[in-house]
Amino acid sequence: MIRIDYDRCDNCNVCWQACLAMVIDRGPVVRPEGETLCIECGHCYAVCPRGAITVLGYEEEEARELPAERPVSPEAMMRLLRGRRSCRGFRKGAEVPDEVLQGMIEAASVAPSAHNSRPLKAYVFRDPRTIEDMRRRTLAYYRRMARIFNTPIFAAAWRLCGLDEEEHRILSGAFLMITDPSRDRDVLFYDAPCLLVITAPRLNSMAQGDAWLASENAVLYAETAGVGTCFNGFLIMAANWDRRLLRIMGIPWKERVVGALMVGHAKSEWKREAPRRTIPVKRR
Numbered sequence: 001m002i003r004i005d006y007d008r009c010d011n012c013n014v015c016w017q018a019c020l021a022m023v024i025d026r027g028p029v030v031r032p033e034g035e036t037l038c039i040e041c042g043h044c045y046a047v048c049p050r051g052a053i054t055v056l057g058y059e060e061e062e063a064r065e066l067p068a069e070r071p072v073s074p075e076a077m078m079r080l081l082r083g084r085r086s087c088r089g090f091r092k093g094a095e096v097p098d099e100v101l102q103g104m105i106e107a108a109s110v111a112p113s114a115h116n117s118r119p120l121k122a123y124v125f126r127d128p129r130t131i132e133d134m135r136r137r138t139l140a141y142y143r144r145m146a147r148i149f150n151t152p153i154f155a156a157a158w159r160l161c162g163l164d165e166e167e168h169r170i171l172s173g174a175f176l177m178i179t180d181p182s183r184d185r186d187v188l189f190y191d192a193p194c195l196l197v198i199t200a201p202r203l204n205s206m207a208q209g210d211a212w213l214a215s216e217n218a219v220l221y222a223e224t225a226g227v228g229t230c231f232n233g234f235l236i237m238a239a240n241w242d243r244r245l246l247r248i249m250g251i252p253w254k255e256r257v258v259g260a261l262m263v264g265h266a267k268s269e270w271k272r273e274a275p276r277r278t279i280p281v282k283r284r
């Protein structure tokens, strides 16, 4: 909910224009039903030229003025986006500085959120023993999955359900690949010293999108700090089906693991951008 300081307000009404939830009537005045309508998005606060608005409950937050110029040029942003790659080899024992992790969580916290509901939680794993327990349990899960996925009856059931056969082929191969006992390196977590997991309430479908956006914000922030990241789809899938793994992670069942990132210092440096296809566009 918000409050307007009428000693400062000059009735320009930009707050009224900015309010999606129609908490503010022209005047500006806060509507009586504002209490239930306000999603505390802070748009009225951010746009008010006179600093006349307070978002209740956020009084202690530091109000940083925005610079007149955009902090990142489109060229710099594109270079950052094109230069970011998933890191598949982390320097063993090279810890991620606290301030970088804190920055990643702050970046995740300011991502767009449906209805500004921000129902996400972040979990940071840095204890090598917990990470090892997670690794073992995840691999145990995929050993089971590799057996099931590679039976003819499962493949037939997959087809009968109308599921994507190509996905079945990719997953079957991937499960065999990560559980292959002849592998002499960590092909699940790539020796990452830290895992960052973002969860959303299991039964809230919109929140899944929030969590993806939050995770990508964290990835991009890490990139600016020279810290490597990589999503881990294996951990995401296993954690959402295997209660024992979720217990090891200390995450309650009512939360769904959406974003799972390995975080650390990359073993090798990228020298150049790789070619990528632009997504097909239909203009109408």
Ligand SMILES: Cc1cc2nc3c(=O)[nH]c(=O)nc-3n(C[C@H](O)[C@H](O)[C@H](O)COP(=O)(O)O)c2cc1C
Binding pocket: 084, 085, 086, 087, 088, 230, 231, 232, 233, 234, 235
């Ligand atoms: C949802 C999701 C899950 C992923 N899971 C894994 C994974 O388990 N292991 C891995 O090495 N890379 C994983 N990746 C990284 C992709 O393989 C990678 O984004 C893709 O190959 C393109 O490479 P780039 O990110 O370097 O541009 C995942 C990416 C996404 C978006």
